[in-house]
Amino acid sequence: MCPPAGAESVRPRAGDNGGMSGGTKARGRRPGGEDTRGAVLAAARTEFAARGYQKASMRAIARAAGVDAALLHHYFGSKDRLFMAALEFPLDPRTVVESVFAGDPATVGERVAGFVLGLWEQPPVRERLLALVRTAAASEEVAALMRDFMVTELVARVAGLLDLPDPELRVELVMSQVVGLAVARYVIAVEPLASAPPEALAPLLGRTVQGYLTG
Amino acid sequence: MCPPAGAESVRPRAGDNGGMSGGTKARGRRPGGEDTRGAVLAAARTEFAARGYQKASMRAIARAAGVDAALLHHYFGSKDRLFMAALEFPLDPRTVVESVFAGDPATVGERVAGFVLGLWEQPPVRERLLALVRTAAASEEVAALMRDFMVTELVARVAGLLDLPDPELRVELVMSQVVGLAVARYVIAVEPLASAPPEALAPLLGRTVQGYLTG
Incomplete structure (x- = not known):
């Protein structure tokens, strides 16, 4: 099973140690393929920048990216993991x-x-x-x-x-x-x-x- | 607690940079006056940026500013004091x-x-x-x-x-x-x-x- 294309830019590289996030949960692409993933990350960056981390809403990000909120949770798990993926934050x-x-x-x-x-x-x-x-x-x-x-x-x-x-x-x-x-x-x-x-x-x-x- | 040493004495006064602007040269400048001070500080910034702190030479700065090296020493004392004046470094x-x-x-x-x-x-x-x-x-x-x-x-x-x-x-x-x-x-x-x-x-x-x- 292949990692989603485009995941390279947001995933920690192999060999990163135990503190690395690995939090982007690269999985086989299904409904959330590369375009969806890119759209979600872009929407997340916009929402985080506009509202700050605490006030940013997963629901608003899903809506802006045109995906279902359940899908967002399925792929990113939680707001902190989505943040790390969107900002390429290499530390969980x-x-x-x-x-x-x-x-x-x-x-x-x-x-x-x-x-x-x-x-x-x-x-x-x-x-x-x-x-x-x-x-x-x-x-x-x-x-x-x-x-x-x-x-x-x-x-x-x-x-x-x-x-x-x-x-x-x-x-x-x-x-x-x-x-x-x-x-x-x-x-x-x-x-x-x-x-x-x-x-x-x-x-x-x-x-x-x-x-x-x-x- | 110590005052920010030299903050008053070495900070270039308002108008130092302005002293470099065109047209001021025609006025009779006295050695060590505002024009000369501005020329020295500008020459010092150029020399420090070009050669680094250790390699910068007081002699080269004096030459570039068109002043006598003895005058430079008289007004600024030493390379560290000239550096602090030129970079508005508020800590001696x-x-x-x-x-x-x-x-x-x-x-x-x-x-x-x-x-x-x-x-x-x-x-x-x-x-x-x-x-x-x-x-x-x-x-x-x-x-x-x-x-x-x-x-x-x-x-x-x-x-x-x-x-x-x-x-x-x-x-x-x-x-x-x-x-x-x-x-x-x-x-x-x-x-x-x-x-x-x-x-x-x-x-x-x-x-x-x-x-x-x-x-």
Whole structure:
């Protein structure tokens, strides 16, 4: 069974690690063939941009794409998965929460550092993430959309796992360090940070994350 | 907390750029007057952009601006001060090193956090810093120039104060957290981070900085 044509641009590539979304659920094409899929993704981008992540409606997207809402759910499962497909977002917050943040709180920093560095060190994933960062930097609308998605799907879930004051603030401090590190290392490429082996960074980043989340 | 060092003294006054416009040359310009200052700053921007911070030459800038090299030194003192004036860089690395990083290593994180938050919380300084971040994000050339300046004037000096392995890496991790936090708080404005009082952020940021610099 073939993946839907055109899926290449929205699916994580083979070899992406466990944090990758794989959330577009490429399946054999039936009523929702390539044209339908493209129409849905275009409608989703328009709806998300116009109304933000939280207020965007699956029903409105289905209507705009001229498909049945049940079909939309069948193919994309949920709003977060449709968002990830439409924006080529290579990171599934559900998987990140389940496989990285959940588990022993005493070693969460280590797991987050290992996950983040493992993710950014894969060139295709890094390129896609950097493209998203650049697009967000250039457009307030896109930045707001990303923020809305991340707060709803990642920050809120991780914060729910923490038993400390200001849990959302702590999760956002982790995100600020992760994004700042990625920009310094991969965009600005300041040396020696840009060439430091991940093994040298992991303990330093891990301790910071641990401090924010449990300290 | 330190004032944004040099913000008043090095920022080009209104009309500097206008001083470059046609027709002003006929007026008798005095050495070091507005016209000369504007010509020097324009020549400096061109030279820094073309050759980078380290390779840019005060002599070449003086020549391009049609002024004596001694006059250039008299008015701007040194290459770092000329750079800050030309790029409206509102932060003097020398002052930061002397007043923030030097001193008791056991409380350096606290001092850095207080300084950084105090700096960003001043709207005019914040605006100027964000403008620099945006310009650097949009131009690889500007990003390289900023990186070159910061590594030469800030990272190297602070690293020289540390007695731990990988001192430059540690300083750059601090910078990555500081820039990442600024972007998350002031650009992306993710809540509750954007509205958190500086007093709530300072201890969390301070501990991270302390960990990178002495941990």
